[in-house]
Amino acid sequence: MTRRDLSRRGLLAVGLSGALIAGLAGCGIVSPDPDSSEETPVDFGNIATAVPAATPRVVDVRDPQQSRNGFGHRFGLGLICDSGDPFTTEELDAVVEAIWRTLPWEPNTIKLTAGADTDGVHDVVDLRSAAAGLEGLSVTNAGQGGVSLTGMAERYGAWTAPE
Incomplete structure (x- = not known):
């Protein structure tokens, strides 16, 4: 050559x-990715009423969010509680199941944080110890006392759209 x-x-x-x-x-x-548009509003269904109905100590919810995480969609939510006491496993279980049954789209991860405003002081409510008792769910820590949960279908059954 x-x-x-x-x-x-x-x-x-x-x-x-x-x-x-x-x-x-x-x-x-x-x-372009059709899900990348920030102008498209996300439908969270009746989360604002379903979560407080599931656990009476949750008096309000704040900042519902949907984000893509590589496997699907993550749902994030802040819980406003009546006291700074840690959640029980039963209380957290009711909240997570209400979210799973109420969202009009299937989340592959649910991220929750909680707080309480008592006596003019904002207390962080710990969800971590309650989450440890939720068999079938994978739990990672998220924020101060918050948790990220996966594996809801194993615990609550296959996701179906709310009626």
Whole structure:
């Protein structure tokens, strides 16, 4: 092979590489992710009434959020409680099941934090020890005293859209 042949092959390889990169980049521009639009409102169903109904010590909910996490959609929620006492397993179980049965879309992760405003002081409510008693759910810590939960289908059955 002569230098000229090697030079042509090098130019051909560079040209093909550039075309491949341009083609891949173009695919991202031509077909954007439909879930990436921040203007589309997210439907949370009746979460604001279902969660306090499930556990009377939850007096309100705040900041419902949906985000993509690589496996599906994560649901995040802040619970406002009547006291700073830690949750019992039964209380947390009722909250998580209410979320699972109420959301109009299937969350693969539920992230919860809780707090109480008593005597002018904001107390963090610990959910971690209660979450440890929820068999079938995988639990990781999230924020101060909060938890992220996965495996709801194993504990509560397959997700179905609310009626």
